[in-house]
Structure formats: structure tokens, C-alpha cells
Amino acid sequence: MGILIDSAIMTGSMLIFFIGGWMWFVKKIFRDYEVHNTLVQLFFPMIFMLSCAMFELIIFEIAAVLESGSRYLYWQVVLYSMLIMLILVIPFYLCHFAVSNIRMVSREWVNLLSVLTWGVFMVCFWKIGDPFPILSTQHGILSIEQSISRIGVIGVTVMAALSGFGAVNYPYTSMNIFMRPVTKHDIQAQERRLLQTIDVIVNKKKRIALAEKERITSKVGDESGSRSRIWGLLRSVTASSPQGESLSTLKQEVAALEELSRQLFLESVELQNQRERLEWASTFQGRFFNFMGYFFSLYCSWKIFISLVNIVFDRVGRKDPVTKGMEIAVHWLGFDIDVQFWSQHISFFLVGCIILTSIRGFILTLTRFFYAVSSSKSSNIIVLVLAQLMGMYFVSMVMLMRMNMPLEYRTIITQVLGDLQFHFYHRWFDVIFLVSALTTMGILYLAHKQVNTSDKTESFYEPKW
Amino acid sequence: MANHANAMNKVKILVVGDSGVGKSSLVHLICHGQCLSNSSWTIGCSVEVRVHEYREGTPSQRPYFVELWDVGGSNSHKNARHVFYNPVHGIILVHDLTNRKSQQNLRRWLSEILLREGGGTKSRIPLVDDFDAEQFGGFSQLPVFVVGTKQEQVAEFRTSGRVRSSSIADECAADEITVNTLDQRSLAPGSSNAVRLSRFFDKVIERQQTTTSRTDGGFSYLERENPMFRRNKATSSFVVTG
DSSP states (O other), X not given: OHHHHHHHHHHHXXXXXXXXXHHHIIIIITTTSOOOOHHHHHHHHHHHHHHHHHHXXXXXXXXXXXXXXXXXXXXXXXXXXXXXXXXXXXXXXXXXXXXXXXXXXXXXXXXXXXXXXXXXXXXXXXXXXXXXXXXXXXXXXXXXHHHHHHHHHHHHHHHXXXXXXXXXXHHHHHOGGGOOOOOHHHHHHHHHHHHHHHHHHHHHHHHHHHHHHHHXXXXXXXXXXXXXXXXXXXXXXXXXXXXXHHHHHHHHHHHHHHHHHHHHHHHHHHHHHHHHHHHHHTSHHHHHHHHHHXXXXXXXXXXXXXXXXXXXXXXXXXXXXXXXXXXXXXXISOOOOOHHHHHHHHHHHHHHHHHHHHHHHHHHHHHHHHHHHOOTTTHHHHHHHHHHHHHXXXXXXXXXXXXXXOHHHHHHHHHHHOSOOHHHHHHHHHHHHHHHHHHHHHHHHHHHHHHHHHHHHHHHHOOOO | OHHHHHXXXXXXXXXXXXXXXXXXXXXXXXXXXXXXXXXXXXXXXXEEEEEEEETTTSTTOEEEEEEEEEEOXXXXXXXXXXXXXXXXXXXXXEEETTOHHHXXXXXXXXXXXXXXXXXXXXXXXXXXXXXXXXXXXXXXXXXXXXXXXXXXXXXXXXXXXXXXXXXXXXXXXXXXXXXXXXXXXXXXXXXXXXHHHHHHHHHHHHHHHHHHHHTTSSOOHHHHHOTTEEEETTTTEEEEOO
């Protein structure tokens, strides 16, 4: 009886997650494209559903909601389906779509080629595990640890790269000291320059069009009769229309001017973006984010420092923040608290917060990334790639979450995911986080400096009228 | 020759649509009669010019310059596009026949153009959330033309071979054609597509002539830049504000 109720709860919640993921997909991500292939439409919500189910099981573990036996069973079910999707199904469809997008391949070869590509992918996937000291050799080839470890590597890399980027980018975009002042005059001057350039381009194109038309009509005149041929000869000698060479110079000038107009347009887009940022900064939300930006930049610098320390000193076996907090509270501050009771509730709260904010942050990032990258040809492929990334991301998040939970709750994860070298993954996370944060800082600094100097030179040469 | 170019009259037509529907290929086909071999995303605006014979075959035949302003459709450039929208004498809406969403988005494109037509950065916030297409016919005198591209790929995706006419063409009382931008014969001179396109150009030129005859000569630079001078659409006279 107990297991029936548990199954009902699990299936009900998984259905809710599936519908949620599907709505998000149709309304937000795929809003500009028509879905021709229903499988693509199904895979994405399915991965979302499985990921949310995993988190739900973690929460249930801490809150001790369902029976322990049925929890373990559901862990196995969810994990195996996730693995099958991530390793077998989605890569196959990715290869299939990628191959059928190439125009040179004919229909019959598509299936064969996609199977071959998929085989290549599997080999590469296996080879990923070699350079890392992930596993001891006592596990068999098809065991669950082999696949989870490899998925973990990729997922942790993505997670750390995104965290590093976000940690540096958030203070940069929300803090006012990084925003450059942009006046309406600047924008209008830029737009004027753009329109003037386009006017020049249009005039040149008109001359080219007239010359081409003249050339065609004179050619037609040449072909009909000897009398018109004489007229044609006379006309070609005395004509004032630009002949072959000057026509090509005109075309070259037009090409150069078009490149210039593109540059001017991009600069004007950048100016408008800056202006919008300044407008946003004066709203309540903007001011709040600016304030939080100071705290966040402190937190980010601390995190970068700590990762550096971790890598250099190779710290092993970190305690989770809850237990550490408890220790500090009990030993150093002398509070008398019931550790058992509070640790459960606090870790429940902490883990819940982490899960929710990570999911929300990931969803937003994914949506924005899709808008920026997608086109009508590649939309299917990109959706599948995003589904794959999402699955790997959330699996590794489960792995890394282990460190945030007190010892008694870690056992279920260790049981389910198998015996992995967990502390390797934390080291790897720190390394990639550091690299990503430093790279982002470097790129933002260069971009900021370049825009600043170009701004100054333009205002210097601006004609005063 | 330069004098000749400046003496000829011109009209400006905007070509808009979602990113990747084939606007650049279409414009290249209209102006040069050849298919575009290397298409890449349009950044900003790319202008092509076609010499169009107004009222061809009649005694009052005159050559006109038709400027086709192909505006890039990517979403990240939305905030700076408005600079191309003013002035405009006609609109060509392009959608992809294999992607129904691109046709539904045409409505947004139309409202984006119309609501920014007021000019200046003050009216950047739209006056209405969604304009009413039925009022459009009376509100603005802009002729509209709808083109559906990628006709050759439609058979793969739709079970019925016939392509339904788009709703926005019906609502705006606009003429509509479907083309295959990879095939020169889609707009070959004398084909029904080319005839409809010429008719549209003639309509645009007619409208432009009637608006300029009522006022003193077209949209000047001064009107575009200075928000103090605003055109009153009903009386078509200058109204000084501010």
C-alpha cells in the first residue's frame, strides 16, 4: 500500500514537471519556429522532468518523505532513464539531424552515416575518461559508474564555466561604475553618420543601376541591324556613362562603404544598449542590483581566492557548510542547540534554495543563449544540444550537491551514483571556475578599454556643427 | 550622369521579416535578376536599387528609382533599427512558408514600423500594444506587399500542396506572391509574380506622388531630426510642438 501511494506521488509530480518543461519549450524557447519534428519537442521536456525528479528525490531524502526503499527504487529508475537518454538516444538523433542538414548527402546514406557518426561519438565519449583519474579499474565496462563519471566530467566543466562567467559578469553589468555615460546627442550623431553613409551608398548604386541598364539597352541595340550598329558605335564612343573600369571602381567603393555602414550600425546598437542600461540603472530594480553588486563582487573575489587556495594546497574532505556552521555556533559561540534537529531543517532549506536558484538561473541562461544562437535551419539541433547539456549539468549538480549535505544524507547519493572519486570533481570544478572567471575578466577588460578609447577619439574628431 | 541620377524620382520601400526568411536573396533577385550565391546574415540595412518603368507601355512612361531597404531581422539589433524606418513609401513583408511563426510575426513587424514612424527617441515606447490591422488600411497610406519564400521546400512539410494565403495579407488588403529565391524563373519578366510586383511598385509611386503633391516636397532632413516639427497626418501640414 505504501509503495502505491509513493508511486502515485512520484508519477504525479513527474507529470507536472513534464508539462512545465513542455510549456517553457513551446512558449519561450521555440517561440519563433514551427516544430516539424515532434520527437524534438518531447525530448526536451523529458530531460527536464527527469532532472527535476532527481532534485525532488534529494529533497525527499532530507525531509524523509517517502519510504527509504521506494526512494532507492525511484532513484534507480530515474537515473537509468536519464543515462539511456543522455548516452544513447539524444546523441543518435543529434547525429541524424546533423547529417541530414548537410546538403550533399542523399537520402539513402543518411541513416548509415548517422549510425557511423554515433559510433564515433561513443568512442570519443569513452576516451574522455582516460586522462582523468576518475575510476579504479575494479569496475566493469558497462557499469553505471563508467558512464556517470564521464557525464560528470562534461557536466562539471559546463557548470564551472557558467559559474565563473556569471560571477564576473553580474557585477560588471549591474554596477554603475562600469557603465559609460551616453547622451542623446551621441546617439543622434551616430545615427546621422549612419544615414549619411547610406545616402552615399544609395547614390552610387543608382549610378551603377543606370549604367547597367544603359549597357543592356546598348547591347540590345547593337544586335539589331547594321544601322543601329553604327549608332551603337557612335554612342559607345561619345557616351558619358562610366565604362567598364570606372564601373568596377564604383562597385569597390560601394563594398567599402557598406562595410563602414555595418560598423556604424553595430556601434549605434552598442550605444542604444548602453543607454538602456543607464535607464534601467535608475529604476528601483537597477538600484537594488547595483547595491547587491557590491556584495556579490566581494563574494566572487572570495570564491576565486578560495578556489586558488584549494588548488594550491589540495584541500581534501571539506565539511559541508551546515555542519561547519553548527560547529562554529556550538564550539565558538557557545550556543546550545539540538544539532540533529536543526541540521536537518537548515540543510533542507539550503539545498532547496540552491536547487531552485540553479534551475531558474540555468533556464534563463539557456533561453537567452538559444535566442542568440538559433536560426531556422539549426533550431532542431540546438534544442537537442541544449537538452543534452541540461541533462549533464543537472546530473553533475547532484554529484556536487553531495558536499553541501551533512553526512547522514550523503549515503543515498553515494549508494545510487556509485563509488566515484568525488573530491576529484570538486578540484576540477575549482580549476575550471578559476580559468573561466579569469578569462571573463580579461575579455571584459579588453572590451571595456576598446570601447572607451574609440569613444574618446570619435568625440575628439566630431565636427562642431 | 550624376545629374541624371539626381533628377530621377525615387521611392523607398522597406523589406522586413524574421531573420533567415530570405529577404536578402529576394532583394537580390528583384534588383539583379540573379540568385544570391553567398547569403549571410544582414547586419543593419542593405540597400539595393532597381530602375522601374512607371506606367510601362503607356505614353506617360517614366523611369523611377525604387530603393529596396533590406533591414536585418535579428532580435539583438532591434533597438537601433528604427533609424531606417522614416521616411517610407511602401512595405514588403517577407515570411518563410516552411515556418508558420514567421508569418505570425509579420504583424509585429508591421506595428514596429508604423509605431516608430513618428520618429525620434521619444516615441520609442509603443503607443499601443498591438495595432489593429483593420484600422491599418485607413490609418496609414502605406501600400503593403507580402512575399512567401522557400516555396520549393513546402512540399516536404505540408501534406496539402496548396499554400493557404496568409491572414495578414487578407487583413491589410495586400497583394501576395510566393517565390523560390533559388530559381530565377520565379520573378522572370512577364510571369504573374513579376506583374504583381510591378503593380505594387506603381501603387507605391502613385501614393508617393499624391502625398508630395499635397505638401511641399517630401520628407526633409529637418523634419526627421527636429522633434519640434511634427507632421499632422490629417491635414498634412506642419505643426510646431514644444
